[in-house]
Amino acid sequence: MIEKDNLQEAEGTIEKPIPKEENTIAEDKTKSSEEIDATESVDSTEKDEDVVNEIEESNAEEGEDDGVKERHRIELKDYEAMSMEDIISEFNRLVKHEKVQAIKSHVDQIKKEFGKKFNHFLEEKKEEFIADGGNEVDFYYSSPLKKRFNDIYKEFRNKRTAHYKDIEQNLKENLKNRLSIIEEIKGLLNVEESINSTYKHFKELQESWRNAGPIPRNDYRDVWNNYHHHVENFYDFLHLNRDLRDLDFKHNLELKLKIIEQAEELAKEENSNRAFRELQALHKMWKEELGPVAKEHREEIWERFSSATKKIHENRQEYFANLDKIYEQNLIKKNDIINKIDLVAEDESNNHSAWQKKIKIVEALREEFFQAGKVPVKVNEATWKKFKESVRSFNRKKNSFYKGLKKDQFENLKKKLELIKIAEENKDSEDFKTVTPLMKKIQSDWKSIGHVPRKDSDRIWKQFKGACNHYFDKFHANKKEANKEENEALEKKNALLEKLKGIKLSGKQKEDIE
Structure with a gap:
C-alpha cells in the first residue's frame, strides 16, 4: 500500500476544497448581515414615521376640536393613591369646571380606578355578608x-x-368646504387667464383654506396631504413666472x-x-400654515426637521424609560406590602x-399600597390581583374568627x-x-358567661x-322593716335602763320595792 505524502499538506501548500455546506453557511452569514442592515434601516425609517404619525394624529384630534388642547394644562393625578371619596370629589370638579372634551383621558383613568376600588370594596362586603350566614344570591349593597x-x-x-353634536355639523361643512378649495386649486392649472390673475386667485384660495x-x-x-400635493403642483406650474414662485419659496424656506431652529432648541x-407638546405645535405650523419650498431644499430641510423631531422623541422615550425604573421600584414596594x-x-x-x-395593621398596609405609586403596565393587573387575593385571604380568616x-x-x-x-319570675x-341565694347566684353566673352581640x-x-x-x-325594704321593730324594742330597753339608773335606793327593801 502506497502511503500518502503529507509533507505538502503539513506545510500548507495544498489547498483543501471548502465543503459545499461550509460555503453555504458563509454565504448565509453574509446575506444575513446585509438583511440585518436593511432591516435596521427600515426599522429606523418606520420609527421616524411613527413619531410623525403620532404627532399628526394628536394634531388631528386637537384640530377637530380646539378645546382638546386644554388637556395638557389639566393635571392628571395619581387616582390610584386617592380614596373613593377623593376620586369622586376630583371627578365632580373636572366635570363642573373643565371643558368636557379636554378631560377624556382623566375620566378614563378615574372610571378605571374607581371601578377597581369599588369592586374590591363590594367583594369584601359580600364576603362579610356570607360570613354572617347570608346567602350569596341574596346579597345586595346600596352605596x-x-x-x-x-x-x-x-x-x-x-x-x-x-358638545360633539354641536360641532359635528360644522366639521362636515368645513370638510366639504376644504375639498371644494382643493378642487379649485386643481382647476387653476387649466384656467386661461394671465398668470398674475391665476396667482392672485391661488393666494385667495390659500387664505380661504386657512380660515x-x-x-x-x-x-x-x-385632506391635508391632498392639499399640499396640489399646492406643490401649482407651484411647479408657476415655472412660467419664476419670480412669483421663488418669492413664495423663499418666504416659506425662511x-x-x-421652525427647525425652534425644534433644535426644544431638543435641549x-x-x-x-418639548414634545411644543413640537406638535411646530409640526402643525409646518403642515397647515406654510407652503412648499424650492425642490432643491425640500429633502434637506425635512431631514433636518425630522432629525430634531427624532431627538425630542428619543428624549421623551428616555424619560419614559426612567419612569419605568421608578415603576419597577414601586413594584418592589407593592410586592413587599403584599408579603x-x-x-x-x-x-x-x-x-x-x-x-x-x-385589622389596623392591614388597613395601614392597604393605604400604603395605594400610596406606593404606579407599577409597569405589563404587571399592573397581576399585581392588583395578587394584592386583592392577599387581602381576601386575610378577610376570610378574620370573618371566620368573628363568625x-x-x-x-x-x-x-x-x-x-x-x-x-x-330573675323576672322571682323578682316579686x-x-x-x-330566693336571695338564687338571685345572687344568677348575678354571678351572668358575669361569667361572657360577651353577647353588641346590638343586644x-x-x-x-x-x-x-x-x-x-x-x-324589695328585699332591703323588708329587711329594713324588720330592723325597725328590733330597733324600737332596743330603744325601749335602753330607755328603761336609763330610768333604772335614775332610781335612788333608800336601803329599806320594802320602800324601795314599792
Missing part, C-alpha cells in the same frame, strides 16, 4: 358613593354628547428654517413632555384583641336570656330565704339589672 359617581358620570356623558375651520380627525391626514429642553399582609394573615393569634390589632365569635356570643345570649327569665317573691348587650343588661334591682329593693 351612596356609587350613586354619586354614576350621577357625575351621567352628567359627563350628557355634556360630551351635547376653513376644523375637520373630522379621520379625514385630517388625507419660516421653515425658523429638560422637560421632554413639554406583609400575607404574614399578618398567617399570624395564629386568635382573640378579639389580637384581631383588632391585625365563630358571633356563634359563641349567640350562645351566651341564650344563656343570659335564661337568667333574665329566672317574698321567700327571701330561698345594653338591652338585656338593663332588663336583667331591672329585675334584680326590683327584687333586692
Whole structure:
C-alpha cells in the first residue's frame, strides 16, 4: 500500500476544497448581515414615521376640536393613591369646571380606578355578608358613593354628547368646504387667464383654506396631504413666472428654517413632555400654515426637521424609560406590602384583641399600597390581583374568627336570656330565704358567661339589672322593716335602763320595792 505524502499538506501548500455546506453557511452569514442592515434601516425609517404619525394624529384630534388642547394644562393625578371619596370629589370638579372634551383621558383613568376600588370594596362586603350566614344570591349593597359617581358620570356623558353634536355639523361643512378649495386649486392649472390673475386667485384660495375651520380627525391626514400635493403642483406650474414662485419659496424656506431652529432648541429642553407638546405645535405650523419650498431644499430641510423631531422623541422615550425604573421600584414596594399582609394573615393569634390589632395593621398596609405609586403596565393587573387575593385571604380568616365569635356570643345570649327569665319570675317573691341565694347566684353566673352581640348587650343588661334591682329593693325594704321593730324594742330597753339608773335606793327593801 502506497502511503500518502503529507509533507505538502503539513506545510500548507495544498489547498483543501471548502465543503459545499461550509460555503453555504458563509454565504448565509453574509446575506444575513446585509438583511440585518436593511432591516435596521427600515426599522429606523418606520420609527421616524411613527413619531410623525403620532404627532399628526394628536394634531388631528386637537384640530377637530380646539378645546382638546386644554388637556395638557389639566393635571392628571395619581387616582390610584386617592380614596373613593377623593376620586369622586376630583371627578365632580373636572366635570363642573373643565371643558368636557379636554378631560377624556382623566375620566378614563378615574372610571378605571374607581371601578377597581369599588369592586374590591363590594367583594369584601359580600364576603362579610356570607360570613354572617347570608346567602350569596341574596346579597345586595346600596352605596351612596356609587350613586354619586354614576350621577357625575351621567352628567359627563350628557355634556360630551351635547358638545360633539354641536360641532359635528360644522366639521362636515368645513370638510366639504376644504375639498371644494382643493378642487379649485386643481382647476387653476387649466384656467386661461394671465398668470398674475391665476396667482392672485391661488393666494385667495390659500387664505380661504386657512380660515376653513376644523375637520373630522379621520379625514385630517388625507385632506391635508391632498392639499399640499396640489399646492406643490401649482407651484411647479408657476415655472412660467419664476419670480412669483421663488418669492413664495423663499418666504416659506425662511419660516421653515425658523421652525427647525425652534425644534433644535426644544431638543435641549429638560422637560421632554413639554418639548414634545411644543413640537406638535411646530409640526402643525409646518403642515397647515406654510407652503412648499424650492425642490432643491425640500429633502434637506425635512431631514433636518425630522432629525430634531427624532431627538425630542428619543428624549421623551428616555424619560419614559426612567419612569419605568421608578415603576419597577414601586413594584418592589407593592410586592413587599403584599408579603406583609400575607404574614399578618398567617399570624395564629386568635382573640378579639389580637384581631383588632391585625385589622389596623392591614388597613395601614392597604393605604400604603395605594400610596406606593404606579407599577409597569405589563404587571399592573397581576399585581392588583395578587394584592386583592392577599387581602381576601386575610378577610376570610378574620370573618371566620368573628363568625365563630358571633356563634359563641349567640350562645351566651341564650344563656343570659335564661337568667333574665329566672330573675323576672322571682323578682316579686317574698321567700327571701330561698330566693336571695338564687338571685345572687344568677348575678354571678351572668358575669361569667361572657360577651353577647353588641346590638343586644345594653338591652338585656338593663332588663336583667331591672329585675334584680326590683327584687333586692324589695328585699332591703323588708329587711329594713324588720330592723325597725328590733330597733324600737332596743330603744325601749335602753330607755328603761336609763330610768333604772335614775332610781335612788333608800336601803329599806320594802320602800324601795314599792
